[in-house]
Amino acid sequence: MKNSKCRINRPYVILSAAMSLNGYISSLDGDSELSNNQDWQRVHNLRMNSDAIMVGSETIKKDDSKLTVKEEYVKKSVLRHPIRIVVSSRGDIPVNSRIITFRPEIKTIIGTTSLCLKQKQQELENLGCVVILCGDGPLVDLEMLLKVLKKDFKINVLMLEGGGTLNVQMLKLQFIDEIQLAIAPVICGSGTNLFNDKYLFRNFKDSPLFCFKEVNSLGDMIFTRIVLQYSPRIYSNV
Numbered sequence: 426m427k428n429s430k431c432r433i434n435r436p437y438v439i440l441s442a443a444m445s446l447n448g449y450i451s452s453l454d455g456d457s458e459l460s461n462n463q464d465w466q467r468v469h470n471l472r473m474n475s476d477a478i479m480v481g482s483e484t485i486k487k488d489d490s491k492l493t494v495k496e497e498y499v500k501k502s503v504l505r506h507p508i509r510i511v512v513s514s515r516g517d518i519p520v521n522s523r524i525i526t527f528r529p530e531i532k533t534i535i536g537t538t539s540l541c542l543k544q545k546q547q548e549l550e551n552l553g554c555v556v557i558l559c560g561d562g563p564l565v566d567l568e569m570l571l572k573v574l575k576k577d578f579k580i581n582v583l584m585l586e587g588g589g590t591l592n593v594q595m596l597k598l599q600f601i602d603e604i605q606l607a608i609a610p611v612i613c614g615s616g617t618n619l620f621n622d623k624y625l626f627r628n629f630k631d632s633p634l635f636c637f638k639e640v641n642s643l644g645d646m647i648f649t650r651i652v653l654q655y656s657p658r659i660y661s662n663v
């Protein structure tokens with residue numbers, strides 16, 4: 426069974442995350458350090474094999490991620506860095522974020538809306554970012570953004586690196602094709618869930634069908650590659 430949403434107009438989307446045993450990608454105090462060395466190798470190889478990486482604005486504000494490929498993890502002399510993409514309805518990204526200041530020759534795209542002030546757009550462009558307006562808000566129109574990324578920037582494989590709020594919106598739109606998940610042997614009481622919306626699918630029968638295609642140990646973590654089929658789970662037993 427194929428995903429119900431056609432992929433001609435958008436990239437193939439791989440959600441990648443490191444998660445606690447009970448589903449959190451960051452703790453209440455904002456700790457998101459869940460990956461071990463082998464998982465970082467996986468993440469950086471996936472980054473190198475993707476055309477772009479996309480995150481939500483909160484991930485940039487909290488982690489100040491560079492979203493580049495680190496040589497020590499991929500063991501290649503020539504590195505290929507993907508395009509970096511942040512979504513923020515008002516372009517609310519600190520100008521000293523490393524996604525902007527670190528290796529400015531790597532393209533950074535800000536997906537935003539008409540709620541983003543002209544002055545802010547100009548400021549981001551002056552810093553070398555490409556600003557794409559997608560809808561009138563309150564959230565970035567992800568369908569429009571993905572269409573532009575595919576058509577104008579030739580992005581065929583998009584790595585989605587969270588956080589939980591952006592993951593939910595992408596899942597609801599049926600835009601996630603695959604999940605690469607590393608599970609760490611730790612728990613926390615609360616924080617940011619992989620899909621951060623407590624009202625999402627109030628019953629398990631409403632959940633999309635997730636198919637485990639691969640399960641391996643990754644040092645002290647478990648790695649699984651999951652493919653999504655946006656049909657009710659019940660059909661898997663037919």
Ligand SMILES: NC(=O)c1ccc[n+]([C@@H]2O[C@H](COP(=O)([O-])OP(=O)(O)OC[C@H]3O[C@@H](n4cnc5c(N)ncnc54)[C@H](OP(=O)(O)O)[C@@H]3O)[C@@H](O)[C@H]2O)c1
Nearest residue numbers: 442443451457481482483484513514565587588589590591
């Ligand atoms: N362990 C891991 O693998 C991993 C990976 C990534 C992140 N994290 C953690 O996740 C946490 C951040 O996650 P989060 O859920 O708070 O935030 P997030 O998903 O990173 O960002 C959400 C924000 O993106 C903006 N946005 C604009 N359009 C959107 C749309 N259509 N859909 C969704 N968001 C849209 C909104 O802010 P605006 O007001 O700017 O529009 C929204 O509040 C951090 O603590 C980080 O450490 C963990």
